[in-house]
Amino acid sequence: MVPERAVLACYAHPDDEQGVTGFLHRCVQQGMRVGILCATRGEVGEIADPALATPETLGAVREQELRRAAAVIGVQDVFFLDYRDSGMAGSPENADPRAFINAPPDEAIGRIVAIIRAFKPTLLITFDESGGYGHPDHLAICRWTTEAFHAAGDPSRYPQAGAPFAPARLYYASISRAVIKQLAEFLAQQGIPSPFRNVDPDQMGLAEERITHTVYVPEYVDLKRRSLEEHRTQLSPNAPLSALPEELWRAFRSVERYALVAGVPLPVGAPEDDLFAGL
Ligand SMILES: [Zn+2]
Numbered sequence: 001m002v003p004e005r006a007v008l009a010c011y012a013h014p015d016d017e018q019g020v021t022g023f024l025h026r027c028v029q030q031g032m033r034v035g036i037l038c039a040t041r042g043e044v045g046e047i048a049d050p051a052l053a054t055p056e057t058l059g060a061v062r063e064q065e066l067r068r069a070a071a072v073i074g075v076q077d078v079f080f081l082d083y084r085d086s087g088m089a090g091s092p093e094n095a096d097p098r099a100f101i102n103a104p105p106d107e108a109i110g111r112i113v114a115i116i117r118a119f120k121p122t123l124l125i126t127f128d129e130s131g132g133y134g135h136p137d138h139l140a141i142c143r144w145t146t147e148a149f150h151a152a153g154d155p156s157r158y159p160q161a162g163a164p165f166a167p168a169r170l171y172y173a174s175i176s177r178a179v180i181k182q183l184a185e186f187l188a189q190q191g192i193p194s195p196f197r198n199v200d201p202d203q204m205g206l207a208e209e210r211i212t213h214t215v216y217v218p219e220y221v222d223l224k225r226r227s228l229e230e231h232r233t234q235l236s237p238n239a240p241l242s243a244l245p246e247e248l249w250r251a252f253r254s255v256e257r258y259a260l261v262a263g264v265p266l267p268v269g270a271p272e273d274d275l276f277a278g279l
Helices: 016-029 058-072 105-119 136-151 177-189 218-229 246-253
Strands: 006-011 033-040 077-083 123-127 169-174 213-216 255-263
Touching (some): 006 105, 016 169, 016 213, 016 255, 033 105, 136 255, 177 246, 246 255
Parallel strands (some): 006 033, 123 169
8 A cells, every 4th residue: 555645845935835836736636635834924025916915914915825826726734834034135124033034943943843743744845955046035944944854753853843754755846947047038038127137047946967857737837827826916917927928938837847855765767757756
């Protein structure tokens, strides 16, 4: 009998999960338990339309947006670490003592360990070390999820956080570095400011040689779009990616890339879209 499988995707803000919604939905379709862990409620994100939220209500509004976006792909289990959005690098929000980046590492890791031990995921998924585009909370959730992956199965670590449970594999999910460069070039040709303009393109996303899994989900592109559109406060018509022609957008959203970074090694010849191969 195949043991019960579960997946926990660990992110920093509501809408960060959008890079992996195809794979998460496929797991739901296969009868697995799927959860999303979110460190903050994205309290200092955009407000696309002032009718939707104020700076004071944005966190509560974005919590509901994430719950609805998750429900669209069939995910009911959403966990919050209850930290505050740290804002973009260099913003005054970085100094807020409630900000995720200012959490004592042991406390933040302990909260992730407690959720892992309760939910018992086979796979953990989080950002790669570049955080996609370098947001300080993205870097923090990658670092602390990685530490929690190694600590959760160790009875000597965080004994107050529940019975030890070791997930089998840790994956980093990101856009491939080559695709980021293609997108940046396309936007530059169109004269559209790139979201990647402040970052070194050679440090962003997953380098091709690290990608262990490419998951094609063209059949879920429309569902993924409906999930994304639940994040209404973040949907600015001026967002750079909204300038992509429909065909390019669908191609971009049809592929998700993952890198196995820790846990049970893959069997030789494992299919490139099976993150559970050999388990
Ligand atoms: Zn984010």
